[in-house]
Amino acid sequence: MEWYQNYYLVTHYLLLAMGWVLIYLIVLFLENSDFIFVWFDQDRFLAYTPEQHPIVLQIGGSNLDNLAKATQLANAYGYDEINFNCGCPSPKVAGHGCFGVRLMLDPKFTADAMSVIAVNTDIPVSVKCRIGVDDHDSYNELCDFIYTVSSQSPTRHFIIHSRKALLNGISPADNRKIPPLKYEYYFALLRDFPYLRFTINGGIKTVNEVNAARREGAHGVMVGREAYNSPWYTLGHVDTEVYGTSCSGLSRRQVLAQYQIYGDSVLGKYGHKPKVRDVVKPLLGLFHSEPGNGLWKRKADAAFRNSTTVKSFLEETLVAIPDSVLDSPVTDAPSGCTEMFANSKDLLPPPYPAREQEVLCA
Numbered sequence: 001m002e003w004y005q006n007y008y009l010v011t012h013y014l015l016l017a018m019g020w021v022l023i024y025l026i027v028l029f030l031e032n033s034d035f036i037f038v039w040f041d042q043d044r045f046l047a048y049t050p051e052q053h054p055i056v057l058q059i060g061g062s063n064l065d066n067l068a069k070a071t072q073l074a075n076a077y078g079y080d081e082i083n084f085n086c087g088c089p090s091p092k093v094a095g096h097g098c099f100g101v102r103l104m105l106d107p108k109f110t111a112d113a114m115s116v117i118a119v120n121t122d123i124p125v126s127v128k129c130r131i132g133v134d135d136h137d138s139y140n141e142l143c144d145f146i147y148t149v150s151s152q153s154p155t156r157h158f159i160i161h162s163r164k165a166l167l168n169g170i171s172p173a174d175n176r177k178i179p180p181l182k183y184e185y186y187f188a189l190l191r192d193f194p195y196l197r198f199t200i201n202g203g204i205k206t207v208n209e210v211n212a213a214r215r216e217g218a219h220g221v222m223v224g225r226e227a228y229n230s231p232w233y234t235l236g237h238v239d240t241e242v243y244g245t246s247c248s249g250l251s252r253r254q255v256l257a258q259y260q261i262y263g264d265s266v267l268g269k270y271g272h273k274p275k276v277r278d279v280v281k282p283l284l285g286l287f288h289s290e291p292g293n294g295l296w297k298r299k300a301d302a303a304f305r306n307s308t309t310v311k312s313f314l315e316e317t318l319v320a321i322p323d324s325v326l327d328s329p330v331t332d333a334p335s336g337c338t339e340m341f342a343n344s345k346d347l348l349p350p351p352y353p354a355r356e357q358e359v360l361c362a
Contacts, residue, residue, distance in 0.1 A: 014255045015235040015248070044270045046077050053080060058128065060085035062099040062109070064116050071120040081157075082117055086110060086129040089165040089175040101165040104133050107148035114153035126157035128201075131185045132164035139185055139349040143192060147354055150196055159222055160186050162202040176202075183340070184347040190217055192352040205230075206336030207237040214242075216341045230288040236330035252286060253326040256314055259283065263310035276313055277304045287321055295320035 048055060057079040059070050071082060088100030103110045110127070118125045127149060131142050149155050163179040170178060186200050199220035200213050210221045227234045232252065239247045263279040284300065287293040299317040307313035318326065 014250070014258055015231060042073065044273065046074070048077070055079055056081040056083050056126075058083040058085050059117070060088065060099050062103070062113075064113060067113055068116050068120050071117050075121055079123060081124045081126060082121055083126045083128055083159070084110070084114060084117060086127050087159075087161050087165070088172070089130075089167060090172045101130050101133055102167070104129055104145055104165075105136060107145040108152070110145070111149045111152035111155075114149060114155045118154040124157065125153075125155055126159060127155055128159040128161070130161050130163060130165045131182055134164070134167055137164045139188060140352060142185060143189070143352040143354070146189065146193060146196070147352070150193070156195075157197040157199070158189075159199040159201055159220075160189065162186050162200060183344040184349065186218070187216065187341075187344050188348045188352075190219070191348065203340070206234070206334045207241040208333055208338050209336040209340060210242060212336075212338045212341055216344065228282070229285045231282070232286055232288070232330065233334055237333040241333055247330060249329050251327045251329055252321075256283070256286075256318070256326075260310045260314055267309065276307050276310060279310055280304075280313055287325065290321070290325045292321040292325065 046057070057074050057077070059067065059074070059082060061067050061070070074082060085100055086103045090100065103113075114125055114127065129145070131137065146158060150158075162181050162183050162185060163176070164182075165175055166179055181203050183200070186198065189196075189198050197219045199222050200218045201222035201224060204210060204213060204221060204223055205226040210223065213221045223234060236247065239245045263276075266274060267276065267279060268274075280300070284297065287296055296317055299320050300313075303313045303316045307316060
C-alpha cells in the first residue's frame with residue numbers, strides 16, 4: 001500500500017492514456033484472524049476516480065472467510081480484476097503471515113482461495129506468483145502449482161515473476177535481485193498451458209524490453225517498480241511504442257500543474273492524512289537521471305518539513321530543475337536490453353509430463 005496508492009494512479013493517468021500496461025497492486029493483506037478494515041479507512045486505499053480504469057485490486061491472506069469478505073468489499077469499488085498474491089517473499093507475509101509466496105507450497109489451498117474469491121465477484125480473477133520457493137524450484141513443481149490452481153478453480157490468468165523466492169532471511173529487495181531470472185520457465189508455460197493466459201514480470205524496465213517480450217510471444221508484460229522510480233521514461237512511451245497511439249504531448253511542467261490541483265484538493269481528506277509528503281511521493285522519480293535531479297531531491301527533503309500545500313512544495317523545489325527539462329515533451333525511449341529473451345526458447349525445460357499425458361489421451 002505504500003507504493004501504489006491513489007496518488008500514484010493519478011500520476012499514471014496524466015502520463016498515458018492506455019491501460020493494462022501495469023497492473024496496479026493495491027494490496028489488501030489479511031491476517032489470519034481479524035479483518036483488517038476494523039482499523040483503517042478503506043476509502044483512503046481503495047477509492048479511485050473513473051478515468052483510472054482499467055485497475056486491478058490485489059489481495060493476500062490465508063483465511064478463506066476473510067478473503068470472501070475482502071472480495072465482497074471490493075465489489076463496491078468497481079475494480080476490473082482481483083489478483084491474489086502468491087509471490088510476496090516478505091517475512092511479515094510469507095513468514096509470520098503464512099501467505100504470499102508461501103502459498104505456492106500449497107496449491108490446493110490456493111485453488112480453494114481462488115474459488116472463494118471468484119464465487120464472491122463477477123469480475124475476472126488472477127494469481128501473481130514466483131517460479132518457485134527455496135528448493136522447490138523445478139519446472140515441474142511450478143507446473144504442478146499452475147495445473148492444480150487452474151484445474152480446481154476458475155483461474156485462467158497468472159502473472160509470473162520469473163525468479164524463485166528465497167525464504168532464508170534475505171530482504172524483499174534482495175529477493176528481487178539475487179535469485180536469477182529464468183525466463184525460459186515463463187515461455188515453457190506458454191507451451192504447456194496454451195489455454196491459459198500468462199503475464200511476464202521481473203527485470204523488465206523499459207518499453208523496448210516490453211516489446212521484446214511481446215515479440216517472443218508473451219501474452220502480457222508487467223513492469224513493476226521501475227514505473228514508480230522513473231515514470232517519465234517508462235510510462236511516457238507506452239501509448240506510442242506499445243499501443244501505437246499518439247502520446248499526450250505534455251511537458252513535465254504541465255503534468256505537475258495538473259497534479260498540483262489534484263494534490264491540494266485531497267490534502268487532509270482523511271483527517272490528518274494525506275500529508276504533502278504522501279501526495280508528492282509519486283513525483284520524486286519524475287526527473288530521474290535528468291540535470292538537477294539530485295538538487296531537486298535535496299530541496300524536497302527540506303520542503304517536506306515546512307510546506308503545507310503541494311503548490312508551495314513545487315514552488316520551493318522546482319527551481320532546481322532547468323527549464324529545458326521542465327518544458328520538453330517525452331523524448332526517445334531508453335533502449336534497455338532488447339536481447340534479454342533471445343536465448344530463452346533455446347533453454348526450455350522438457351514438456352510438463354501431465355500435459356503430455358493429456359495430449360496422448362486426447
